[in-house]
Amino acid sequence: MSRRVNQLEQPPLTLEQLANQLPEIWQNIPQHYINNLIRTMPNRVIALRRAIRGGPTSARNVKTLKEKVDVIEIFNKDKLSVRDLAKRFGIGKTQAADIIKNKDVLLSKFHSNINVNEKRSFLREESRNIDRQCYEWFIRARSKNIPLSGTIVKTKAKEIADGLGYRTFSASEGWLQKFRTRHNIAFRTISGEAASVNSADVTTFWEKVPSIIKNYAPKNIYNADETGLFFRAVPNRTHLKRERCIGGKFSKERLTILFCVNIEGHKERPLVIGKMAKPRAFKNINVKELPVTYRWNKKAWMTGELMAE
Template sequence: MEVVNIAEQESLNGRKLGERFNISKSQAAEMVKNKEIIRRQWQSGENLDQKSAKLKGEAAQIDRVCFEWFARARNQKIPISGPLIKTKAKEVAIELGHRNFSASDGWLNKWRRRHYISFKSISGESADVNQEDVNQFLERLPGMLQGYRPKDIYNVDESGLFFRALPDKTLMLKGEKCTGGKMSKERLTILFCANMAGDKEKLLVIGKAARPRALKNLPLKSLPATWTSNKKVWMTRIIMTNWLLDIDKE
């Protein structure tokens, strides 16, 4: 399959493919000639060298239906986890009338091996931190905190909560490009605050609407968090200033 992919991506002839993969020119040409057969075998998940007996009866039915469902979901870029596969397997077993089926971790691992399915991150995010700046700040910090009690030393940070986002990890077929569908950008911004003594302040939650439809008949002051809003759901100077003034009053 790797030879076929490279042949299609880079338009290499048999000789160059042979050099790349250390095989003969005729072997490479034969693989390219039969690429559709190779692709179908690969996509089926069957291990052509596997010596163990194939699944039969209800086990084979559950295995096949689960794999077809999994393939359709991944084709739509839907992330699929192990627990979700097991839940689907139980559902399939009940629909097929197999009440004694157990979707255990062992079953899941064997199912994954049979179909060459791995578990990967769809996307990652990294940021470089200047360690020198961090070290300098840590050296200055004790002097900055002198004279303050632990209950008067606060740490504050904000985070986006993408409450409709799909998971960022998924089970996937071997060799499948790990991409996801369009991620939901609908979110809240939440400000967290706690002091050095371990006391937590009330969460500040920033939404898009001044009064969300879900909270229409609920007094906002009764919420376990402080609700505020702006069109972009961002922390703004005005929101931060008002929050600091309220904390200062306390």
């Protein structure tokens, strides 16, 4: 109730205003939310009793997916018995046995794009069906580099629910946040360059990395990447409150910057590439004394000559 009161456009300032608004707030609480509170009340009472007695509020030490994989790795490495695994990780023997029994399923989930810190899934059957189909659709769409906003995902989830006959399903903002958390999804600005990378090539390269670097000392293993700095561009996102979102053209004035660092954390001097040999801003400045190395070409791009240098 307090959260819904705080979300009002005009929160009550007096007790009288609060008393007048509470009935309407109560009526707008979804029935399924109230039903869930009623359904979980016995567990809440049990947890409260345990807390009063000074014991744990949960009878079972529930492990996250990542922690379960740790159990599996120790089992495979040290060949421990179920009893020893239970003692080492502070869990019951039954739980340890279940983890080993379902290790293939757990490892499959771990290597998929799922939230590895999730402990349990409390989704009901109808919610699991919607979640599964929506996630499969999401993966297909992103494999084709189709941009998906939160509104699009919620609309698709509602469409799936209607197709399955679940008329009471509400694709709310809360549902979207939990969907993102379950599947480790983040909504970000799209990078055009990243979309051109072949994931199969990336996987093949990472398999070769250990053999490539095995004969080099850590101080001689570097990672370098370049980025574009549009120093005159305004932000391409904004928070709105009851006004039109109107924007002009984005400035394309840019610098290219190359960053380089080794495994030990030693950072090389950044390389900055501009379009002019002597920009106006460099007047009366000794370029060699800048904390960066400055080079230039007509397009401010990284070239083979600059990389070789």
